[in-house]
Amino acid sequence: MARTQARTQARTPARTPGERRGRGDGDRQMREREETDFAEKLVNINRVAKVVKGGRRFGFAALVVVGDRKGRVGYGSGKAREVPEAIRKATEQARRGMIRVPLREGRTLHHDLVSGYGAGRVIVRAAKAGTGIIAGGPMRAIFEALGVHDVVAKSIGSPNPHNMIKATFAALSRATSPRAVAARRGKKVGEILGRRETEARENG
Numbered sequence: 001m002a003r004t005q006a007r008t009q010a011r012t013p014a015r016t017p018g019e020r021r022g023r024g025d026g027d028r029q030m031r032e033r034e035e036t037d038f039a040e041k042l043v044n045i046n047r048v049a050k051v052v053k054g055g056r057r058f059g060f061a062a063l064v065v066v067g068d069r070k071g072r073v074g075y076g077s078g079k080a081r082e083v084p085e086a087i088r089k090a091t092e093q094a095r096r097g098m099i100r101v102p103l104r105e106g107r108t109l110h111h112d113l114v115s116g117y118g119a120g121r122v123i124v125r126a127a128k129a130g131t132g133i134i135a136g137g138p139m140r141a142i143f144e145a146l147g148v149h150d151v152v153a154k155s156i157g158s159p160n161p162h163n164m165i166k167a168t169f170a171a172l173s174r175a176t177s178p179r180a181v182a183a184r185r186g187k188k189v190g191e192i193l194g195r196r197e198t199e200a201r202e203n204g
Contacts, residue, residue, distance in 0.1 A: 040091055041065040041141035043075075044161045045083060063161055064090035065138070066098065067145025070106075073172070074098035075142070075165050099169070102177035105129075107149040110178060115171035120163030124171050125152045138164045146172075 044063040049056045060083050067073035074097045078089025104110045104126065113124040122139065127150040133143050135153035138161045143151050155164050182189045 037068065038095070039067050039069055039145045040094075041067075041145050042087060043138045043141050043165065045086075048079065060086045062086035062090040063138075063165070064094050065141045065145050065165070066091060066094035067142075067147065068098075069145065069147035071103050071147060072098045072100050073142060073146040073169075075169060077162070099173055101146060101172045101175050102180070103146075103148065104177075106147070108151055109148070109175055111175070113171035113175060115167055115174065116157070117166035117170055118160075118163045119158035120155065120160065120167040121157045122164065122167045122171055123154045123156065124168070126150075127152050137161065139168055142168050142172075 042062065042064055046061045046063075048059050048061050050059065051057075059079055059081050061077060061079045062083070063075070063077050064087060065073065065075045074094040076090040076093025076095075076097065078086045078091075078093060080086040080089060102110060107129065108131075109124065109126040112126060113122075115122060127134070129150055131150040131152065133140055133148065133151055135143060135151065137155070137159075139153045139155060142165065143153070153168075155167075158164070178189050178193050182191070
């Protein structure tokens with residue numbers, strides 16, 4: 001009996017403290033990733049069908065918008081046989097493709113934007129404090145995840161959520177700040193904005 005126990009112990013390697021700490025570190029990192037303050041907005045769920053031998057195979061396509069409410073936002077789409085898996089794929093793609101958008105006073109855009117994608121066309125306008133988010137559907141989800149508090153947006157053309165989101169991101173990717181424009185032109189911010197607007201920004 002003693003020999004059998006000794007052989008069993010020799011075959012099974014003992015767990016070292018370093019290995020236990022390694023698993024703990026992995027669990028801690030996983031919890032930290034789960035506790036990130038990213039805002040996830042599910043924009044659309046669509047059931048899709050694939051025709052195969054013997055019938056049709058159904059799945060789901062998810063469209064998700066992810067942002068940190070501090071000027072970074074991204075979108076992604078994912079397909080899977082189950083809804084949770086499709087949402088997970090879309091969320092991962094959205095986090096990988098996030099863009100940074102400069103915000104004025106942390107609440108609105110610096111200037112108006114017009115853009116389009118496919119048959120969709122969007123108009124995004126900066127707004128004064130207290131206006132709120134005047135936008136509908138997928139565009140509202142984008143601005144909420146981005147951290148914009150005052151904006152007026154209008155979608156013209158295709159109501160397809162994919163076209164609306166891609167058109168909105170095409171517009172936001174062209175957004176810039178007066179500081180970036182001044183640095184590119186080799187001038188001061190006051191020369192770009194004008195004296196009155198500069199004083200209004202400083203007083204407001």
